[in-house]
Amino acid sequence: MQTQIGIIGGGPSGLCLARLLSLAGIKSIILERQTREYVEARIRAGILEQGMVDLMRRAKVSERMDREGLVHDGIVLAFNGREERIDMAALTGGKRVMVYGQTELTRDLYDAVLKDENVTVVFEARDVHPVGYLDGKPKLEFVKDGRQQIVTCDYIAGCDGYHGASRAAVPREMITEYERIYPFGWLGLLSDTPPVHEExxxxNHRRGFALCSMRSHTRxxxxxxxxLDEKVEDWSDERFWDEIRRRLPEHIAQKMVTGPSIEKSIAPLRSFVTEPMRFGNMFLVGDAAHIVPPTGAKGLNLAASDMYYLATALIAFYDEGRSDLLDRYSETALRRVWAAVRFSWWFTSISHKFNDDPIEHKIQLAELEYLMSSTAGKTTIAENYVGLPFDPTFK
Incomplete structure (x- = not known):
């Protein structure tokens, strides 16, 4: 098998990258370890920054997103028994975010990519190994239906997540990894109930952090x-609903509509960054290179900026014979990565319970009080939440 770009991973990063390249006439092969049904069933992010929304439109797969996505102008911070609204649109000159589940976004991308003559998707590709990328002769070795196969390509894009094959293949002496493990996780519950609030x-509560989000007007x-020692099976639906109501202002808790869970899971929190993000003819994209706590809704949106930079660089290479943008990919992507890592860490630090020391909670409340009394403080939150811009010089 031969192509121009070999992509490891058929999640939204790999799919959107392949689609953007295809519209420029660039061919790719995507190797996905799971089935399409498995990938689409994964419950993931639901907040899209404007950059990700724009990429979906550029990839010509935005029709359902534009029709069903929920545009949000603000978020609410609840603390000390009250709530304060951050008017993101007013504070950022009209910038907003969109609520549209990653499950739906992935489905839209597959619907387009599987009809795209420039893209080949291989599901259930096992034991994927990128080789030759440091010598300018990249290949992807994998097993399909018990047979060893090889994809020969010009470049490899590792879009295969934190546990994927791309970063694992890099010699340890060539890579630097930065990591912070947080002493707690997020227990998530999905239910077919109307959201308790429109935003x-x-x-922030002395018992711990809580987040009220949505996927639609009815989910x-x-x-x-x-x-970190908690187990999902120890959390009945009743226990979950009782606990989240304790952590919300009383008048909000009273409005909450409860119901049976569709899905419950616990995710640990970490900050993780790999430097660099390029190794010869292989580039890391999204979770393969960086992980952030979900507090700031940056995971998928950071992958979007990686996709934008890599697609722009590859199109410049094939259309104009330029390699300068490929050479700048890692440095440019990492600047935005570290900015998002900082915001996600900071937003987590003012909203979560890190220990039982009562002074820490009092300090958090004092910081929140200050931020809410300051236009500059609110603007800092709003600018980071809606997403910092892509580098305008990268073209």
Whole structure:
């Protein structure tokens, strides 16, 4: 098998990258370890920055997103028994975010990519190994239906997540990894119940953090901060609903409509960055190179900026014979990555319970009080939440 770009991973990063390249006439092969049904069933992010929305439109797969996505102008911070709204649109000159589940976004991308003559998707590709990328002769070795196969390509894009094959293949002496593990996780519950509020609510409480989110007008996604030793099976629906109501202002808790869960899971929180993001003819994209706590809704949106930079660089290479943007990919992507890592860490630090020391909670409340009394403080949150711009000089 031969192509121009070999892509490891058939999640939204790999799919959107392949689609953007295809519209420029560039061929790719995507190797996905799971089935399409498995990938689409994964419950993931639901907040899209303008950059990700724009990429979906550029990829010509935005029709359903534009029709069904929920545009949000603000978020609510709840603390000390009250709530304060951050008017993101007013504070950022009209910038907003969109609520549209990653499950739906992935489905839209597959519907387009599987009809695209420039893209080949291989599902259930096992034991993928990128080789030759340091010598300018990249190949992807894998097993399909018990047979060893090889994809020969010009470049490899590792879009295969934190546990994928691309970063694992890099010699350890060539890579630097930065990591912070947080002493808690998020217990998430998905239910077919109307959201408790029309915008997201981020709640700081002495019992721990809580988040009220949604996927649509009739489907809600809620999260609770829990200890790393907690098990999903120990959390009945009743226990979850009782606990989240304790962590919200009383008048909001009273409005909450409860119901049976569709899905419950616990995700640990970490900050993780790999430097660099390029190794010869292989580039890391999204979670393969960086992980952030979900507090700032940056995971998928950071992958979007990686996709934008890599697609722009590859199109410049094939259309104009330029390699300068490929050479700048890692440095440019990492600047935005570290900015998002900082915001996600900071937003987590003012909203979560890190220990039982009562002074820490009092300091958090004092910081939140200050931020809410300051236009500059609110603007800082709004600018980072809606997403920092892509580098305008990268073209």
């Amino acid at each position: 997201l609510i981020y709640a 809600s996604r809620y999260y609770l901060q829990v200890g």
